[in-house]
Amino acid sequence: MVNPTINDVARIANTSKSTVSRFLNGYTVKKETEEALKLAIQSLNYHPNVNARRLVKNHTQSIGIVVDDIANNFYSGIYRGIENVANLNGYQCTYYSRTSNYQGEFGFMDLAQERQVDGLILISFLKRSNELIKRIEELMTPVVLIGDTNSNDTIFSVDVDNELGISEVVRYLHRLGHEKIGYITGPDEFSATHWRRKGYEGALEDLGIKQNPSWIIASDWSESGGHKAMKELLDMNEITAVIASNDEMAIGALLCANELGYRVPSDISVVGFDDIPVAKWVYPPLTSVKQPFVEMGEKAAIGLIEKLNGEEIGTQSNRVLIKPNLVVRQSCRGL
Amino acid sequence: MVNPTINDVARIANTSKSTVSRFLNGYTVKKETEEALKLAIQSLNYHPNVNARRLVKNHTQSIGIVVDDIANNFYSGIYRGIENVANLNGYQCTYYSRTSNYQGEFGFMDLAQERQVDGLILISFLKRSNELIKRIEELMTPVVLIGDTNSNDTIFSVDVDNELGISEVVRYLHRLGHEKIGYITGPDEFSATHWRRKGYEGALEDLGIKQNPSWIIASDWSESGGHKAMKELLDMNEITAVIASNDEMAIGALLCANELGYRVPSDISVVGFDDIPVAKWVYPPLTSVKQPFVEMGEKAAIGLIEKLNGEEIGTQSNRVLIKPNLVVRQSCRGL
DNA sequence: GTGAAAGCGCTAACAG
DNA sequence: CTGTTAGCGCTTTCAC
Numbered sequence: 001m002v003n004p005t006i007n008d009v010a011r012i013a014n015t016s017k018s019t020v021s022r023f024l025n026g027y028t029v030k031k032e033t034e035e036a037l038k039l040a041i042q043s044l045n046y047h048p049n050v051n052a053r054r055l056v057k058n059h060t061q062s063i064g065i066v067v068d069d070i071a072n073n074f075y076s077g078i079y080r081g082i083e084n085v086a087n088l089n090g091y092q093c094t095y096y097s098r099t100s101n102y103q104g105e106f107g108f109m110d111l112a113q114e115r116q117v118d119g120l121i122l123i124s125f126l127k128r129s130n131e132l133i134k135r136i137e138e139l140m141t142p143v144v145l146i147g148d149t150n151s152n153d154t155i156f157s158v159d160v161d162n163e164l165g166i167s168e169v170v171r172y173l174h175r176l177g178h179e180k181i182g183y184i185t186g187p188d189e190f191s192a193t194h195w196r197r198k199g200y201e202g203a204l205e206d207l208g209i210k211q212n213p214s215w216i217i218a219s220d221w222s223e224s225g226g227h228k229a230m231k232e233l234l235d236m237n238e239i240t241a242v243i244a245s246n247d248e249m250a251i252g253a254l255l256c257a258n259e260l261g262y263r264v265p266s267d268i269s270v271v272g273f274d275d276i277p278v279a280k281w282v283y284p285p286l287t288s289v290k291q292p293f294v295e296m297g298e299k300a301a302i303g304l305i306e307k308l309n310g311e312e313i314g315t316q317s318n319r320v321l322i323k324p325n326l327v328v329r330q331s332c333r334g335l
Numbered sequence: 336m337v338n339p340t341i342n343d344v345a346r347i348a349n350t351s352k353s354t355v356s357r358f359l360n361g362y363t364v365k366k367e368t369e370e371a372l373k374l375a376i377q378s379l380n381y382h383p384n385v386n387a388r389r390l391v392k393n394h395t396q397s398i399g400i401v402v403d404d405i406a407n408n409f410y411s412g413i414y415r416g417i418e419n420v421a422n423l424n425g426y427q428c429t430y431y432s433r434t435s436n437y438q439g440e441f442g443f444m445d446l447a448q449e450r451q452v453d454g455l456i457l458i459s460f461l462k463r464s465n466e467l468i469k470r471i472e473e474l475m476t477p478v479v480l481i482g483d484t485n486s487n488d489t490i491f492s493v494d495v496d497n498e499l500g501i502s503e504v505v506r507y508l509h510r511l512g513h514e515k516i517g518y519i520t521g522p523d524e525f526s527a528t529h530w531r532r533k534g535y536e537g538a539l540e541d542l543g544i545k546q547n548p549s550w551i552i553a554s555d556w557s558e559s560g561g562h563k564a565m566k567e568l569l570d571m572n573e574i575t576a577v578i579a580s581n582d583e584m585a586i587g588a589l590l591c592a593n594e595l596g597y598r599v600p601s602d603i604s605v606v607g608f609d610d611i612p613v614a615k616w617v618y619p620p621l622t623s624v625k626q627p628f629v630e631m632g633e634k635a636a637i638g639l640i641e642k643l644n645g646e647e648i649g650t651q652s653n654r655v656l657i658k659p660n661l662v663v664r665q666s667c668r669g670l
Numbered sequence: 671g672t673g674a675a676a677g678c679g680c681t682a683a684c685a686g
Numbered sequence: 687c688t689g690t691t692a693g694c695g696c697t698t699t700c701a702c
Contacts, residue, residue, distance in 0.1 A: 003475070007695080015672080029671070033671090049694085051387075051451075052696040053695080055678050071412060076405070076406035083432055114382050116385050223616060278612075283593075338679095342680095350689085351690080352681095353681080354689075357687090391681045392694085
C-alpha cells in the first residue's frame with residue numbers, strides 16, 4: 001500500500017540502509033549484497049523518494065525553464081537547445097508557464113528559493129523591468145536570461161542579434177537597388193522591437209539613404225496588423241520594398257499586396273523576420289531572417305551550468321548576441 | 336550564506352518552529368506573534384524549503400505533463416487547458432519533454448514513483464504499447480492520457496474524435512456534390528492515422544459511395560509528403576476533391592496543384608485537418624477541421640484532479656472523445 | 671566493506 | 687493559541 005523505502009529494501013536484502021544508499025549512489029558493495037539488493041529493489045518495485053534526497057543534498061539536479069506562455073510555440077527551438085546541454089550535464093529540465101502566475105516572472109523566483117530547482121532560465125522577449133533585474137541579482141540561485149536584460153549586463157543573458165539581423169536585410173535590399181524601404185515595427189513592450197528598428201534606421205544611415213519617418217508603421221506582430229500597415233504603406237505609393245519586423249506581419253503584407261493588385265516581388269519586395277515554417281509555404285516564398293533558437297538555448301544552458309558548477313563564465317561577456325541568418329527566397333527582386 | 340530555515344525565523348520571532356509552521360500554513364496565531372513572524376520572515380528573506388515539506392506531506396501539489404517533444408508546438412492549446420483547471424485547483428504544472436529521455440514515456444513513470452509529482456498527464460499522439468499501458472495500470476500514482484489509449488479503456492483518456500472529424504469532411508464534400516474523393520493518410524505509428532482513415536472509409540460507406548483503394552495515398556504529415564501524394568492523385572485524373580489528414584499535407588497538396596496548373600477550388604477541392612494558424616493564410620484559405628485542444632486539456636486535467644481527490648470519475652466513461660469543428664473556408668467548391 | 675547514529679527542514683500529533 | 691516531540695526517507699560522518 002504505502003511506498004517502499006530504503007529501509008524495506010535493507011531489511012529484505014539483509015543489510016543496513018546505509019549500504020542500500022551507497023549502492024544506489026554507485027559505490028561498490030560486496031558482490032553478493034549487490035545481488036540481494038537488486039533482487040529486493042526489483043521485488044519491492046522500489047523507487048527512491050527524490051524529495052528526501054533533495055532535502056539532504058540540498059540540490060535537485062534540475063533546472064527550471066520559465067516561459068511567458070508555454071502554449072506559445074514560438075521559441076520552441078530554444079527548448080531543444082537547452083535540453084541538449086542540460087541532459088549532457090546530468091540535469092533534468094522542468095518547464096513552467098508564466099501564464100499561470102499573475103506575478104509574471106517574479107513568481108518564479110520562488111522556484112529557486114524554495115529549492116525546487118538548482119537554477120533558472122527565464123525566457124521572455126518582453127522588456128524586463130529594473131525591479132525584476134534587481135531581484136534576480138539578489139538571488140543566491142543562478143539565473144540566466146534569454147531575451148531582454150538590463151543595460152549594464154550584470155546578469156548573464158543571451159539573445160539573437162536583432163539589430164544585425166534587420167541591418168543585413170536593409171543591406172541586402174540596398175544591393176538589390178532599393179532605397180525606398182518601408183518598415184513595419186512591432187509593439188513597444190518587446191525589446192526586439194527596439195533593436196530591430198535600430199537595425200533598420202542604423203543601416204539606412206550607414207548606407208547614406210535618406211529616411212522618411214512616415215515609412216515606419218507601428219503594428220502588433222499579427223498577420224492582420226501587417227495587412228493593415230501594408231495598406232497604409234502602399235497607399236503612399238512611394239515605396240519599393242517593405243521589411244516587416246516579423247513573419248506574421250510580412251505574411252499579412254503579402255496578402256494585402258495581393259488583394260490590392262500588387263504583385264510580389266515584381267511590384268513590391270517584402271521581407272520578414274523569424275523564418276517561421278510557413279514562410280516558405282506562402283506565395284511567393286518569403287525572404288526572412290532565421291532566428292538561431294537552438295544555439296540560443298544551448299548558450300544559455302552552458303552559461304547556467306557553468307554558474308552551477310561555480311565556474312567563472314569564460315572569456316565571453318555577460319551578454320551573448322547570436323547572429324541570425326538571412327534566408328533569401330523569392331519575395332524580393334532587383335530594381 | 337546558508338538559507339534561513341523555519342528555526343531561524345522562530346528564534347528571531349521569539350517563538351517555536353511549530354508556530355511558524357502553523358502561521359505559514361494559514362492557521363491563526365496571536366496577533367502580535369503574527370507581526371513578529373512577518374517581520375522575521377521578511378528580514379531573513381525566508382522561503383520554505385519545498386523538499387522538506389513534500390517529504391513529510393508526501394505530496395507535491397503539482398502535476399507533471401509529459402510531452403513527446405516540448406519543442407513541438409503542435410498541441411500547445413492543450414497546455415492552456417490543463418493550466419486553467421490545474422491552477423484553479425491549486426496545483427502547479429510542470430512540463431517534461433520526452434525527447435531528453437531515451438526511454439520514452441516509460442522514463443517518466445519515475446517522476447511519479449519518485450514523488451516529484453502527484454499525478455501525470457501523458458500527451459502523445461503516437462500509438463501506445465500494451466506494455467506501457469500495463470505499467471501505468473500498476474502505478475499507484477494517477478495518470479491520465481491524452482491521445483491514444485488501450486482498447487478496453489482501463490485508463491482515463493481524452494482525445495479528439497478523429498473519426499467523426501474526417502467523416503464530417505466527407506459528408507460536407509458529398510453535400511457539395513463530390514463522390515470521387517482522394518485521401519492522403521498519415522504515418523501508421525500515430526493513432527490518429529487509423530481513426531481518421533476509418534472516418535473517411537466509414538463515411539463513404541454510409542453514404543453509399545463506391546471506394547477506390549488507389550485513391551488513398553500514404554504519406555508522412557509533411558508539406559513535401561503532401562505535395563508528392565497530391566501529384567500521384569492528380570496524375571490519375573479521376574478525382575474532384577482530396578482530403579489530407581493534416582494541414583501541412585493539405586498545404587503541400589495546394590502547392591502541388593498550383594504548380595501543376597490546377598486551380599483550387601475550381602479544378603479540385605482540398606481540405607485539411609487541425610486548422611493550424613497557417614490554414615487561413617494560404618491561397619486559397621484552407622477548409623479544415625479545428626482540433627479542440629483547450630477543451631482536451633481541460634477535460635484531462637479535470638479527470639486527473641478527480642483522481643487525485645479520490646473521487647470516482649463521474650458518470651462519464653473512461654474515454655472522452657471531443658468533437659472537432661469543421662471550419663469552412665475557400666478551398667472547396669460545389670460541383 | 672559495513673552499521674549506527676545524527677541530521678536535512680518541515681509537519682503533526684499531543685499535551686498544556 | 688503554543689511548545690515539545692517524533693518522525694518523513696534519505697545521506698553522511700564515524701567507528702569498526
